Amino acid sequence: MEGKLSKGKGYRIAMVGGEELALGFKLAGVHESIIAETAAEAEDKIRQLLQKDDIGIIVISSRLANGIKDRRLLNAIDTSLLPIFIEVPEYGDSHSPDTLRRLILRAIGIDISKKIGS
Numbered sequence: 001m002e003g004k005l006s007k008g009k010g011y012r013i014a015m016v017g018g019e020e021l022a023l024g025f026k027l028a029g030v031h032e033s034i035i036a037e038t039a040a041e042a043e044d045k046i047r048q049l050l051q052k053d054d055i056g057i058i059v060i061s062s063r064l065a066n067g068i069k070d071r072r073l074l075n076a077i078d079t080s081l082l083p084i085f086i087e088v089p090e091y092g093d094s095h096s097p098d099t100l101r102r103l104i105l106r107a108i109g110i111d112i113s114k115k116i117g118s
Contacts, residue, residue, distance in 0.1 A: 011056025011083075016045045021061055021090050030059075039067025046073060049083070058083045061090040 014032035015025040026033040032055065036042040042064040049055050060077075065087045068074055077085045 010054075012054050013057045013059065014049050014055050014083075015059040016042050016049070017059070017061035017064060017088075018090050021088070025059065036064055039064050039069065043068055043070055043073055046077070050076065050080075055083045057086060059086045059088055062087045063090050 012032060013030050014034065015022060015030050016034045016036050017025075018037065019035050022033040022035045032049070034045050034049075036045050042060065046058065046060070046068075049058055065077070068077070
């Protein structure tokens with residue numbers, strides 16, 4: 001299910017989420033901005049995206065990610081190196097600064113809250 005990393009290849013960003021989140025990402029320039037209202041729809045869309053070899057990042061709303069029941073798909077999301085999965089809160093969802101810290105840690109592998117030398 002994972003894409004293959006090849007030198008010089010340009011990867012695209014895809015987003016799966018509600019209508020408002022999809023619109024926001026589309027305005028930000030993300031071409032694969034896919035609307036999914038239920039976790040079942042999101043599962044289907046993510047499976048389709050995993051079949052594409054030009055997707056490097058998949059952004060998914062936390063509401064939909066928390067509703068995914070397929071264990072194989074959850075394992076693919078949790079262990080995938082390419083594409084990278086980033087979970088973001090949807091518009092109106094409550095989130096804390098800790099959520100943002102975890103998003104950045106997952107995306108780039110660096111904990112921004114730690115001081116250098118700590």
